[in-house]
Amino acid sequence: MSSSPNGPRDDAMEEDAKSQDGQAALNSEEDLDEQYPDRPHNHSQTLFFHDLLLSLFNPLDGLKKRPTGPVTARAKLGPGSSNPSPHEARRIIIGRFISRWRSDVGDDFYPALRLILPEKDRDRAMYGLKEKAIGKLLVKLLKISPDSEDGYNLLNWKLPGQSTATRMAGDFAGRCYEVMSKREMRTEVGDMRISEVNELLDKLSAASKEENQLPIFEQFYNRMNADELMWLIRIILRQMKVGASEKTILSIWHPDAEALFNVSSSLRRVCWELTDPTKLLEGEETGVALMQCFQPQLAQFQLHSFQKMIDKLGVTPDDPEFWIEEKLDGERMQLHMVEDDNIPGGRRLAFWSRKAKDYTYLYGNGFDDDNAALTRHIRDAFDPRVRNIILDGEMITWDPDTDKMVAFGTLKTAALSEQKNPFQKSGIRPLYRVFDCLYLNDQNVTRFMLKDRRKALEGGVKNVHRRLEIHGYEVADSVEAIDPALRKIVAEASEGLVLKNPRSMYRLNSRNDDWMKVKPEYMLDFGESLDSVVIGGYYGSGHRGGGIGSFLCGLRVDDNHVAAGANPMKCFSFFKVGGGFRVEDFAAIKHMTEGKWHDWDRHHPPTEFIELAGGDRQFERPDVWIKPSDSVVVEVKAASVGASDSFRTNYTLRFPRFKKLRTDKNWESALSLSGFAALKAKIEQESSVQRAFEVDRRRAPTKRVKKEVVIAGTDKRVETPYAGPQTAVFEGLNFCVMTEMLHPQKKRKAEIEQIIKANGGSIFQSPTVKGDMICLGEKRLVPVASLIRKGDTNVVKPAWVLDALKQTEIDGPERKKFLLPFEPNHMFHMADDARQDITSHVDEYGDSYARDVTPDELKQICDNMILPKNSQFSATTFLAELEEHGHGLGEMPGSMFARCVARFFPSDPPQEDIDSQMAKTHFLFGGGVVAESNTDKHITQYVALSEDQEVLKSLREVLASRVGRVPRIVGLKWLQDSWSESTLLDEDRYSINPKAAAKH
Incomplete structure (x- = not known):
């Protein structure tokens, strides 16, 4: 069974209530024709x-399965193409x-x-x-x-x-x-x-x-x-x-x-x-519509510092305001309400999750729904003037006894309990926290700014204590406001923050910079590693199919926890680990445990040896188990530890990774419950004094700025006659050059006019001549701004002129009269009636159908193919969310080094050999980040490109100047072996001791 990071989903979630999800699986043709009178009908079977x-x-x-070669710039392939x-x-x-x-x-x-x-x-x-x-x-x-x-x-x-x-x-x-x-x-x-x-x-x-x-x-x-x-x-x-x-x-x-x-x-x-x-x-x-489930806007992960978050939000010195909200640990839910005289109470309600699952059957379809877990309690939540409304929010679990939010895994249980006992004073219950209003009284308000939508929300909805509440926010105007807010929610055991731009519109099915998650790396760091005993195994899939691909590890139950008469050889489940193993590691564990594994029988679990969380539901149940005395001890390191109801210890490790097999230890010397508690208490005490919060670091694309070549010794401008191609490609065309060219190179207005005239074009000094005219400009000067305000004229960047000439040269003499069509990248401004035609000249990644692109453009196209500019999908975000909710994708090459920040040393060698270049390429492809300087505090590894003693001595001097935790120093073989084994291997096996260099 899958689990959330804070606890398992209820078994009732597995059933999925099929009668409520589909509602009408077998619609007759007559019913469909009545419901959709204009639906199409096929003419054949x-x-x-x-x-x-x-x-x-x-x-x-x-x-x-097909091997893919390099993507060429002119892969505009028709049905007959041989190599698409x-x-x-x-x-x-x-x-x-x-x-x-x-x-x-x-x-x-x-x-x-x-x-x-x-x-x-x-x-x-x-x-x-x-x-x-x-x-x-x-x-x-x-x-x-x-x-x-x-x-x-x-x-x-x-x-x-x-x-x-x-x-x-x-x-x-x-x-x-x-x-x-x-x-x-x-x-x-x-x-x-x-x-x-x-x-x-x-x-x-x-x-x-x-x-x-x-x-x-x-x-x-x-x-x-x-x-x-x-x-x-x-x-x-x-x-x-x-x-x-x-x-x-x-x-x-x-x-x-x-x-x-x-x-x-x-x-x-x-x-x-x-x-x-x-x-x-x-x-x-x-736009959104009543009683139609939409795909909601999502919050973006931020990859850098708090300041960069604020910059991304669009905060400016003139308007510095942004909002800070607590990130809720629940299920995203949209609520629709409409007037309906056929429903008791006169209002019909509907609930849908982020995945478009209909939860109306659970939370209620009206104020008088006797089977409702929520709606019967929120009759007074809406202003009488509200005829219809769409709300966006989070359904969470609330415990009235402690007056606190409960982990997400209990939500379904809470709702079912509330259905059976709607007026119980104790026991967990669902609570709907609303943070946005998207539709009000027949008007779609998604195009309004967030602060205006918030006013609509507060005007139309009233709080119903611990049933339906408007989610609060804090107004901030400086980056300094984030840290204390983060510390506050951590103290309250909440999940994180969401920063929002109050000037933003609501963007459907989009993860963008208007909303940003902040998740602190505040959890416990256990130094180097933990020694834990293997108590179970899970069969793998993919390249690990056919054998055990990951292990369940436990903490030893020691004298302080063993009940009288209980078996002292017992372990509580603690975490699962599948990363960091080499083929030989699996082989070694298999050799040492051969013949000692037992199939897990859910009806007769081995509770005398192993105790899982969840009682009879047996959370994180393994496929096979092994007695602790027959098993092995593994050394594992992790990013952090956090509370979890999925494991019997009530804690688990975040991003655990195998370090090495402890052949020198047996189960009796592995970490115990008491040892873990003492270690946890010690580090919590140190953390409260010494540690500061850091924003989650994930890889972000770096923007490269092309520097101009400056020749020293002269600042005089030399006028030279035009010496480029002279064709008839612009013959019969009228041009008005309104500004200089800025990109991809700088050219003065007169130079552009000279190029046009040499290739058959006519030049006019104002765009007033009758007939078609191509207006060129790349600055918003007064004449250009005037044309844009009129709205019916395209303004083309001067770079189009150079591209048109270049393509004419490539296409040969028989294409001299071919005129390159406009593309979106060529346009400074597009008239509305021309937009569709212009965008049709490139594919969705911006690759031209009519010309050869430059190497720089090809690089951008390839980048877009991996992460299109307008895509709502982010690979790093997706993988991070899977990890957070306990659904890893295993050891995939594209994310192998996702949490690594490496500094290659020396940083600028005279000439890197092919092995170094290939290792760097693999590191970057695997999601790693290359640090730009030795002072980067995020560095996790120094990769020595040479083990020459002078190089290691210099590296030792660099490390001596660092403050705080010293990163590992490894050789290229660490990268090469990790790539070869398709898993992130432990650095200690490849560690290079820089102190050894001082002895030579």
Whole structure:
């Protein structure tokens, strides 16, 4: 079971209340026509399900396995291109499938899209089926014994196969394919159409018992081959991973598809309202609407100092105000309220989570809802003048006995308890904290500034004590206000802060700098390491499939905690660790524990040896366990320690990483509960006196400033005649050059005019001549500002002139009259009626369809492909959030060095060898940050590029001048071995002692 950082999610969350999530899985055609009178109807039957695989899933999946070469600047590939870039190849595959659907089926793409993006389909209820349950169904369907080789492999899909079937260990759908391909009913492709698959999946989502689910699986089995069944299982599990995001797929269907999905969270609406790609939505149609779940704005992680946060927020000396809010540890929730005479009380309410899950069934649909956990208590929360409203906030758990917020993992339990006992005075309960108002009395207010939305919120909503409350904030105007606010919330055991720009609009489905999280690194640092005993193991997936990929470690229960008559050989679960192991480390542990592991039996857990959190729910239950006396002790280091209900110690380590195997210790000398408590108390005391807060540091792209070459000895300007190309490319065109050129090089107005005239263009000194005229400018001088105010004229940067000439030279004599079209990068100002045409000349990353880009532009394009400027996705943010909530992605090369700041020494060697260059490249690719100076306080490692004694002596002198904790000094082999092993290895194994240099 997954867990939050502060505690496990309730088991009730696993059930997911399928009857409430989908609501109407089996709508009749008549009902749909009545609800959506203008919905499109296909002129032909839907495609076969195997068409979806052969034309879309398999080709996209194949691209993930294809070796990728360098992306060329002119990879503008048509259908006949022999070497498309991976991104363009994906778009071609998806575009062809959509075109085929439109021509062969019709305009209703919804039947296919809900299978392509099953995780985004909110109209179908959850199936309530996970790998184990599907495995049991397949065992019965195939009439094989659970104890047979194939039965065992299905039910224990993370384990290596009983014989040689280990290739698919850790991949459940792949393991199903292995088993079903031996006994498939069809060897050729199946005959089920997409519409039939959807009908059966609707029935499966409504079936809650095995006897109802099994006949549905039997129909699939009889009419599909093994490959189709494998993809069907991925659809049911909502684990497609085809290598194309929903953003890409939606954008190819319609330019406004993503915008409509952001405000509705409905694939059905996207498909039924956007059938013609040439017809765009009006402004109001892309705004939030009542009773339609939208994708909320999110807070950005800040990667630098408090001051840089303030700068990013847009604070200026003239308007320095920003807001500080407490970051709440709950579930993001939006509340919609409308007038409805059919609901008792005259108001209908609806609740949706950030993931668009409908929680109305839990919190209530009206003030008189007798089954409501919340709404029956908030009748007085709304001003009588409020007819309708949309609120954004956080649903948290509150304990009236202590009058404090409780960890998020208890929220579902609190809501269910409140449903059964609505007027209990004690016991935890849900509390809705509101921090934004997005819609009020028929008006969308997302385009208003935050401070104005706040006024609307305070005017329309009143606090209902510990049921619905407006979330408070502190007004600040200097960076000095952040630190005391952070210390205050830490003292109250809260999660962090959110800084907000009160002048900002609300941006749907966006993580931007208007809101910023502040999470302090205030937790306990245990110096070098902790020695803990291994008590359990978890089978891995991916490259660790087929063996134990991570371990559960515990603290020894010592004399102070052993009850009378209890087994003294007992450990409490403390943390899980899977990072930092080399192949030989796994091999060593396997050798030392061979034959001593036992399968975990949840019905008869080994409580005499191991105690987990959660009682009968057995949080963080391992796949296998081992007696402490038979086990090994591992030395582990971590970033910090924090409270957690997921582990029996009530604490766990944050970012634990294996350091080394302690062969010199046994379980009796490992860290005990009392030892941990003493160490914790000691460091807390030191921390309160010595340690200051630091903002979370994560990698951010650095901006490189190109320096101009300055030649000393003269400041005179030399006038030279134009000596460049002379073509007819500008023949018949009129130009008005209004300012000098600033980028990519500086040229005076007269120089630009000279270039234009030499290539056939005519020059005018004002933009008043009749007919088409190209106005060039790159400064907001009075003439340029005047044109912009009029709004109907483009202002083009002078750099376009140089690009047009350069492309003419490249294209050869036969293209001398080719005129380069305008691109967004060429424009200082775009007229509204020209914007769509101009943006169509580049792809979504800014790569030109008509010209060769420069090396600098290519670098920027490649950067955009990794992190587009307008993307809401941040790889470092995503990985950090996964780590925070206990869902790591394992040891991935792109995040291996994410928490490392290295200083390469010497910093400017005369000539780096190829090994040094490659190691640096791997370090940066793995998310590491290269420190710019020896004084950077964040440095975690010095990497010695040479082990020459003079170099080490110089490095020792650098370290001697540092204040505080001294970073490790390692050689290049640390980077090389970490990259080779695909995990961050402990530095101590590669440590270079600089003091040794002093002896020589």
